[in-house]
Amino acid sequence: xxxxxxxxxxxxxxxxxxxxALRREQYADIGARDAxxxxxxxxxxxxxxxGGRGLLMFGVGPLSWIAGVLSLATAKILENMEIGHNVMHGxxxxxxxPGFDSRTYDWDIACxxxxxxxxxxxxxxxHTNVVGKDDDFGYGMLRMSxxxxxxxxxxxxxxxxxxxxxxxxxxxxxxxxxxxxxxxGRMKMPEFRERMRPFxxxxxxxxxxxxxxxxxxxxxxxxxxxxxxxxxxLIRNVWTNAIIFCGHFTEEVKTYTRREVAHETRGQWYLRQxxxxxxxxxxxxxxxxxxxxxxxxxxxxxxxxxxxxxVEIAPxxxxxxxxxxxxxxxxxxxxxxxxxLARLVRHAFPTRRGAAMGAA
Amino acid sequence: xxxxxSQPRAGARGxxxxxxxxxxxxxxxxxxxxxxxxxxxxxxxxxxxxxxxIRLVDEAPGVRSIWLKPNGRFGRFSxxxxxxxxxxxxxxxxxxxxxLSHAPRADRLLRxxxxxxxDGPVSSAAHALKRGQVVRLGRAQGTFAPRDPAAPxxxxxAGSGITPMLSLLHGMAAAGASRDVVLLHGIRSPADAIGTLxxxxxxxxxxxxxxHVQASAVEGRLDxxxxxxxxxxxxxxxxxLCGPDGFMRQVEAMYAExxxxxxxxxxxxxxxxxxxxxxxxxxxxxxGSPEQVFTALAGQSLLDAAEAAGLKPRFGCxxxxxxxxxxxxxxxTVTNLLTGLASGxxxxxxxxxxxxxxxxxxxxx
Numbered sequence: 001x002x003x004x005x006x007x008x009x010x011x012x013x014x015x016x017x018x019x020x021a022l023r024r025e026q027y028a029d030i031g032a033r034d035a036x037x038x039x040x041x042x043x044x045x046x047x048x049x050x051g052g053r054g055l056l057m058f059g060v061g062p063l064s065w066i067a068g069v070l071s072l073a074t075a076k077i078l079e080n081m082e083i084g085h086n087v088m089h090g091x092x093x094x095x096x097x098p099g100f101d102s103r104t105y106d107w108d109i110a111c112x113x114x115x116x117x118x119x120x121x122x123x124x125x126x127h128t129n130v131v132g133k134d135d136d137f138g139y140g141m142l143r144m145s146x147x148x149x150x151x152x153x154x155x156x157x158x159x160x161x162x163x164x165x166x167x168x169x170x171x172x173x174x175x176x177x178x179x180x181x182x183x184x185g186r187m188k189m190p191e192f193r194e195r196m197r198p199f200x201x202x203x204x205x206x207x208x209x210x211x212x213x214x215x216x217x218x219x220x221x222x223x224x225x226x227x228x229x230x231x232x233x234l235i236r237n238v239w240t241n242a243i244i245f246c247g248h249f250t251e252e253v254k255t256y257t258r259r260e261v262a263h264e265t266r267g268q269w270y271l272r273q274x275x276x277x278x279x280x281x282x283x284x285x286x287x288x289x290x291x292x293x294x295x296x297x298x299x300x301x302x303x304x305x306x307x308x309x310x311v312e313i314a315p316x317x318x319x320x321x322x323x324x325x326x327x328x329x330x331x332x333x334x335x336x337x338x339x340x341l342a343r344l345v346r347h348a349f350p351t352r353r354g355a356a357m358g359a360a
Numbered sequence: 361x362x363x364x365x366s367q368p369r370a371g372a373r374g375x376x377x378x379x380x381x382x383x384x385x386x387x388x389x390x391x392x393x394x395x396x397x398x399x400x401x402x403x404x405x406x407x408x409x410x411x412x413x414i415r416l417v418d419e420a421p422g423v424r425s426i427w428l429k430p431n432g433r434f435g436r437f438s439x440x441x442x443x444x445x446x447x448x449x450x451x452x453x454x455x456x457x458x459x460l461s462h463a464p465r466a467d468r469l470l471r472x473x474x475x476x477x478x479d480g481p482v483s484s485a486a487h488a489l490k491r492g493q494v495v496r497l498g499r500a501q502g503t504f505a506p507r508d509p510a511a512p513x514x515x516x517x518a519g520s521g522i523t524p525m526l527s528l529l530h531g532m533a534a535a536g537a538s539r540d541v542v543l544l545h546g547i548r549s550p551a552d553a554i555g556t557l558x559x560x561x562x563x564x565x566x567x568x569x570x571x572h573v574q575a576s577a578v579e580g581r582l583d584x585x586x587x588x589x590x591x592x593x594x595x596x597x598x599x600x601l602c603g604p605d606g607f608m609r610q611v612e613a614m615y616a617e618x619x620x621x622x623x624x625x626x627x628x629x630x631x632x633x634x635x636x637x638x639x640x641x642x643x644x645x646x647x648g649s650p651e652q653v654f655t656a657l658a659g660q661s662l663l664d665a666a667e668a669a670g671l672k673p674r675f676g677c678x679x680x681x682x683x684x685x686x687x688x689x690x691x692x693t694v695t696n697l698l699t700g701l702a703s704g705x706x707x708x709x710x711x712x713x714x715x716x717x718x719x720x721x722x723x724x725x
Binding site for chain 2: 096
């Protein structure tokens with residue numbers, strides 16, 4: 001495991017200036033092309049959703065069921081990752097289009113948009129990989145770093161990870177409820193109830209839509225639709241989980257302590273974003289299906305830049321990193337995901353800082 | 361719904377409310393249905409007034425009339441009203457207000473007559489529209505019309521300020537063409553005349569309509585003295601005024617001096633705030649949670665200041681008409697740049713585009 005790169009003084013300032021220059025150049029260029037992209041994706045989402053639900057409701061035989069599931073899963077994945085996540089980052093606010101407004105967008109997933117805007121945009125994107133502040137780091141249930149305390153229950157984490165992956169949308173949805181704080185008695189009942197209400201409302205709607213409304217509309221075909229929707233949701237959950245875990249928990253991703261990030265400069269913040277994230281390599285459709293989270297590094301540098309641009313600027317970010325001796329963590333999906341699983345298993349057992357270094 | 365002449369029955373209202381419940385999503389998502397019908401015809405929509413460009417007519421150098429065929433959602437309008445025209449400019453939806461320049465017609469066509477402004481992205485984009493393109497519209501709004509249905513009338517226009525006057529004249533002509541009306545139109549040179557032909561036609565079948573077009577290059581600028589000379593009984597006429605800022609201020613001063621300001625109505629959405637004095641007092645504007653702060657100068661609109669600080673609040677017309685940028689002010693006082701009036705100190709809704717800080721502010725952006 002390579003240690004963290006620390007830039008100092010003039011080198012740090014020059015690095016910061018280069019990243020800032022890239023940011024200014026990209027933001028000045030935003031325009032019709034980006035608007036066309038997000039509308040086209042919305043068209044694909046609507047088309048695959050209608051197609052998928054249609055095949056599930058009116059199709060006959062197992063082949064149309066499989067096609068329907070895949071089509072609906074594609075719609076859900078694209079809607080969650082390329083539209084929902086990116087729109088709620090404000091990547092398309094400049095369009096002045098109420099349909100892509102980061103403040104009001106709500107997505108086809110159990111987590112409410114408002115909760116996400118808090119837990120993701122602030123807690124995760126500002127405090128990226130700061131153990132204890134970034135709730136995404138292990139989702140409060142997984143031990144992914146030697147800096148987290150080991151308890152015997154960590155031994156179960158390969159199993160609990162499997163449960164999380166299958167139910168990822170619910171994991172994300174309850175994240176901001178801070179259930180742990182409530183059960184430890186550190187949250188009062190009224191506050192807990194206040195947090196629960198929007199979650200329950202959204203969860204009810206999601207369950208009603210996929211497991212009551214659409215099955216009922218299919219009359220005697222209802223079991224087909226119900227199972228198809230369940231399968232599509234599971235595919236979406238497993239896929240988004242794998243992509244998101246590849247973004248921050250691969251083998252070489254760095255973690256930080258609160259002390260390390262106190263008095264951080266903008267340049268150091270950029271550096272942490274790069275070192276705390278990892279990319280995936282693949283083709284155009286792969287990037288789209290990950291919502292361009294395959295470019296987690298670029299996304300963390302510029303969270304509100306329209307996502308397809310990450311692909312374009314990636315070679316330049318990589319080149320800047322190479323010049324400053326910063327490790328640019330990238331690899332194919334299976335290599336990176338294997339790294340995640342290895343990290344997950346390794347930290348299920350008691351590891352200490354020194355031990356971890358020795359093992360790598 | 362608004363397109364129905366009578367109020368819908370209570371049962372229908374209840375059903376519609378039931379259908380709109382979030383439980384039925386995504387089946388009741390109007391935007392999703394709109395996108396589907398748009399595949400068939402881009403001008404169709406269940407909710408949005410849209411219109412197709414039917415004809416483009418050059419009226420004068422830099423002035424073009426755009427004839428639009430609206431869909432059923434547009435509803436009705438009355439002469440003198442304006443509407444928001446929304447165009448997409450390099451991916452950004454931008455909207456501005458324009459007066460309708462024709463009265464309601466049997467064929468339902470709308471006409472906008474737009475002067476191209478170099479600093480106006482929407483007017484430039486409107487000039488670049490092609491036949492067959494589809495644009496978004498707002499509903500017609502505004503109350504610019506004579507209050508008295510029969511009293512003698514004076515219409516004062518300069519430049520493209522003629523547009524609501526044309527609409528009003530067509531409306532009155534359709535209603536009988538019997539009223540005593542004087543139209544004074546100030547333009548720069550004779551080539552800048554707008555609607556000469558239709559004004560001649562109107563005057564031919566409307567004996568009590570008098571039209572005077574004055575080109576400043578030939579007869580000098582149309583000013584208060586000139587108006588008084590051309591229309592000696594101006595103090596007895598209900599007056600409607602529309603034109604560039606300087607002209608409107610002159611005429612408003614003239615009416616105020618004579619003590620007959622009550623006779624005058626102005627259409628003022630063409631007005632821009634005066635340039636901001638860079639030495640004006642700066643005020644801190646805090647917003648959001650966790651709290652962020654940007655500064656705005658007295659005289660500068662909060663919308664401009666927020667954008668200069670890198671924020672992207674929603675906006676529409678940028679001149680106080682459409683209320684897209686309305687936001688909640690938690691504390692502090694603002695000046696309304698259109699009226700010059702100060703707000704209260706407490707919590708209220710303000711329009712960012714026409715509000716300027718008088719004190720430190722706290723907003724819920």
